[in-house]
């Protein structure tokens with residue numbers, strides 16, 4: 500669950516930034532769609548957390564690597 504927690508944490512940050520962008524553009528349809536996705540991803544992240552994905556110190560390097568890789572994929576995908 501460390502991977503789940505790490506991926507979802509990065510995705511949530513990205514989606515929250517998207518919500519700010521969409522709010523500023525006043526695109527309510529897209530905003531609602533992203534907001535719905537955000538709720539799903541928060542549930543996934545919380546599952547990862549409750550299964551110990553965020554607290555086990557031995558998984559720290561894994562969480563760091565997965566977070567970095569996920570951030571890279573998102574930034575590459577936004578090009």
Ligand SMILES: [Fe+2]
Nearest residue numbers: 507539540543
């Ligand atoms: Fe997810």
